[in-house]
Amino acid sequence: MNPLPLVAVAGSPNAGKSALFNALTGARQKVGNYPGVTVERHSGRLTLADGRPVEMVDLPGAYSLEPASPDEAVTRDVLLGRQKGERQPDALVIVLDASNLDNHLRFALQLIELGLPTIVALNMVDLAKRDGLELDPAALERELGVPVVETVAVRRRGVAELQSAVDDMLSAPVCGVHERVKSDLIHLQRRAREIATAAVISETPVRRWTHRLDAVLLHPLFGPIILAAIMFVMFQAVFAWSQVPVDWIASAVAWLSAQATAALPPGLLRSMAVDGAIAGVGAVITFLPQILILFFFILLLEGTGYMVRAAFLMDRLMHGVGLSGRAFIPLLSSFACAVPGIMATRTIDDPKDRLTTILVAPLMTCSARLPVYTLIIAAFIPNTRVAWGVGLQGLVMFGLYITGIAGALLAALVLRRGVLKGGGGGFMMELPKYQWPPLKDVIIGILTRAQIFLKRAGTIILGTTIILWALASMPQAAPGQKQSEVSIAGHIATGIETVVRPIGFNHDIALALLPAMAAREVAVSAMATVYSIDSPDEPASANRLRDQLRHRWSLATALAFLAWFVFAPQCISTIAVTRRETNGWKWPLFMVTYLFALAYLAAGATYWIAVAAGLGGM
Amino acid sequence: MNAPFQPEMIALDRLAVGTRARVASVDWGILDHGEACRLRHFGFDEGVTVEPLHLGPFGRDPIAIRVGRMTVAIRRKHAGAIGVIPLKQ
Numbered sequence A: 001m002n003p004l005p006l007v008a009v010a011g012s013p014n015a016g017k018s019a020l021f022n023a024l025t026g027a028r029q030k031v032g033n034y035p036g037v038t039v040e041r042h043s044g045r046l047t048l049a050d051g052r053p054v055e056m057v058d059l060p061g062a063y064s065l066e067p068a069s070p071d072e073a074v075t076r077d078v079l080l081g082r083q084k085g086e087r088q089p090d091a092l093v094i095v096l097d098a099s100n101l102d103n104h105l106r107f108a109l110q111l112i113e114l115g116l117p118t119i120v121a122l123n124m125v126d127l128a129k130r131d132g133l134e135l136d137p138a139a140l141e142r143e144l145g146v147p148v149v150e151t152v153a154v155r156r157r158g159v160a161e162l163q164s165a166v167d168d169m170l171s172a173p174v175c176g177v178h179e180r181v182k183s184d185l186i187h188l189q190r191r192a193r194e195i196a197t198a199a200v201i202s203e204t205p206v207r208r209w210t211h212r213l214d215a216v217l218l219h220p221l222f223g224p225i226i227l228a229a230i231m232f233v234m235f236q237a238v239f240a241w242s243q244v245p246v247d248w249i250a251s252a253v254a255w256l257s258a259q260a261t262a263a264l265p266p267g268l269l270r271s272m273a274v275d276g277a278i279a280g281v282g283a284v285i286t287f288l289p290q291i292l293i294l295f296f297f298i299l300l301l302e303g304t305g306y307m308v309r310a311a312f313l314m315d316r317l318m319h320g321v322g323l324s325g326r327a328f329i330p331l332l333s334s335f336a337c338a339v340p341g342i343m344a345t346r347t348i349d350d351p352k353d354r355l356t357t358i359l360v361a362p363l364m365t366c367s368a369r370l371p372v373y374t375l376i377i378a379a380f381i382p383n384t385r386v387a388w389g390v391g392l393q394g395l396v397m398f399g400l401y402i403t404g405i406a407g408a409l410l411a412a413l414v415l416r417r418g419v420l421k422g423g424g425g426g427f428m429m430e431l432p433k434y435q436w437p438p439l440k441d442v443i444i445g446i447l448t449r450a451q452i453f454l455k456r457a458g459t460i461i462l463g464t465t466i467i468l469w470a471l472a473s474m475p476q477a478a479p480g481q482k483q484s485e486v487s488i489a490g491h492i493a494t495g496i497e498t499v500v501r502p503i504g505f506n507h508d509i510a511l512a513l514l515p516a517m518a519a520r521e522v523a524v525s526a527m528a529t530v531y532s533i534d535s536p537d538e539p540a541s542a543n544r545l546r547d548q549l550r551h552r553w554s555l556a557t558a559l560a561f562l563a564w565f566v567f568a569p570q571c572i573s574t575i576a577v578t579r580r581e582t583n584g585w586k587w588p589l590f591m592v593t594y595l596f597a598l599a600y601l602a603a604g605a606t607y608w609i610a611v612a613a614g615l616g617g618m
Numbered sequence B: 001m002n003a004p005f006q007p008e009m010i011a012l013d014r015l016a017v018g019t020r021a022r023v024a025s026v027d028w029g030i031l032d033h034g035e036a037c038r039l040r041h042f043g044f045d046e047g048v049t050v051e052p053l054h055l056g057p058f059g060r061d062p063i064a065i066r067v068g069r070m071t072v073a074i075r076r077k078h079a080g081a082i083g084v085i086p087l088k089q
Helices: A019-026 A070-079 A098-113 A125-130 A135-144 A159-171 A185-197 A209-215 A222-241 A242-262 A268-287 A288-304 A306-320 A325-333 A338-347 A349-362 A367-379 A393-417 A439-473 A488-503 A507-513 A522-534 A541-551 A555-567 A572-582 A586-612 B033-042
Strands: A006-011 A029-033 A039-047 A053-058 A092-097 A116-122 A132-135 A148-152 A202-203 A385-387 A429-432 B021-026 B049-055 B063-069 B068-073 B080-084
Touching: A006 A019, A006 A070, A006 A098, A019 A039, A019 A053, A019 A092, A019 A439, A039 B063, A053 A555, A092 A098, A092 A159, A098 A116, A098 A125, A098 A132, A098 A135, A098 A185, A116 A135, A116 A159, A125 A132, A135 A148, A135 A185, A148 A159, A185 A202, A209 A222, A209 A306, A209 B049, A222 A288, A222 A306, A222 A393, A242 A268, A268 A367, A268 A439, A268 A522, A288 A325, A288 A367, A288 A439, A288 B063, A288 B080, A306 A325, A306 A429, A306 B068, A325 A338, A325 A349, A338 A349, A338 A572, A349 A393, A349 A572, A349 A586, A367 A393, A367 A522, A367 A541, A367 A555, A385 A393, A393 A555, A393 A586, A393 B033, A429 A488, A439 A488, A439 A522, A488 A507, A488 A586, A522 A541, A555 A586, A572 A586
Parallel strands: A006 A053, A006 A092, A092 A116, A116 A148
Antiparallel strands: A029 A039, A039 A053, A132 A202, A429 B068, B021 B049, B021 B080, B049 B063, B063 B068
């Protein structure tokens, strides 16, 4: 069988390429990786009017075929048919930002020289019009010698026309593809300017929206204040908005647990289902709303164009610790999860800048820590109000985030003075126009995250929970003995406990730390499992776990536990992605060692100070 | 390639915010390969009109500059490699 025709979507960053790709292919997309490199491959399927399917691939944004980053190298290699794991595309859709033709046409001219069947999508014509710019697509078509279709991808305008143009293009015969592009960049750039000028029908100078917004958002005084306010609102919202859905999920888990208890005969099977699977997975699923709210904010900040402004505002401070403003985006993404954050560091050109960013990314408080923080804060920090609209619990959470950030900056500074000395590092970024991202694209992003989280809950977390349940349930304790001490897991934990006893950790914590290596949130389900095995008569629920913690831990221990989780590299996925991104075991091992050392010191210092302050009692 | 010395030429990092200027010469030699490539991709080239729009809040670094129809942010250090001639307002 012949493979489906492959059509590549290419364009410069900020041309609206991904929005156009979403509009053409819909929500059913496949995200993979190009072999050997860590560049994501997004593909999807387009169905032509007569029902024929076409495979579409969204190439990484590039300014030219002379790569300045690994992403751009993939784009070049795919287009020249040199990329492993990808055949050469049969045709090309080039996406141009209508209001930035003089720049985007340069890349388009390079691509047209390749000789592949090509269509140009003149995108964001609405924004160009808003800026007082009227273009003549027919003139552009004449100059470029390929079909030009006007589109507004975010509103799905021109998408049908583009589809039929793709159809025409695939039916036409292909005559010879060039191996490489001959014209040099400067020549192409000048030609691009000529064409851009020729395509303008009229231009009315208007005060641009983006410029007006930037005057406030990039203001030397208000800019940083607004950035801090946005971050603060974001983290308060994670708490406030999630309350209701979290309660729903908690009561659903309690209901399920009661149903299973009633339906199954008492014994090992019931214990496994109720104390193992339902208690463990239920405790983690409860945090889904918070993770999704956080992702909603990050996707929104990215989609509107604000994220780059944040990088602009932060560059100088980041530069002070030896990072670039570019590191701000990977680090901010690491608040959701360090894995995509570390993968996002490939936009950093300087190798030492990039390595430093990778090594400190796990210090950003990822969403998997939220379940742990939320549980401990809810159990030990009173829900009082510090000031209007500012709760003490939210403030402690904010403090934990700040501690992580401070730790990361300090670590970067030390790394840049020591093992990663040298290298200039730079900051060069385009500030795209502000835009309201299509709700559909945000929803696609959130659903993908929800899916990944639930899949993890269904596999890794369910698996480790059941294994832990088995280790914690066997052998059975005799009457008068504590199950969590005589079991196999209890004996392993006793070994860990000798190491962590000085920093205030008890036997239960030692027991939770081991499975939490798989993923941090497992610490919560592990404790839920252990406590529900220890007291089999009480139904498992988030509130139950909270009460049990209050009885078994001192405030000093709870605070030390929080401090531990700010630093500890308890996430196999992060270690794995670091190995992949740095091509070896040297840096992931370095990362794990220094982070565990920091975690131990931080937890120890917290515990000793808290005990000295009289918080060591139950 | 260095343009002949022109008396009214100043470095881009010394151009006041809101002043339009024409790029007269770019000292590609003091930039490394990646930086030079990026600047070219952004469209920095002799004859292009540029205008500083915003300065970073800390140490007035980086600088947001309009180049042609796009706005880009670069560090003060790199802006220093670009010589411009202010346009008469």
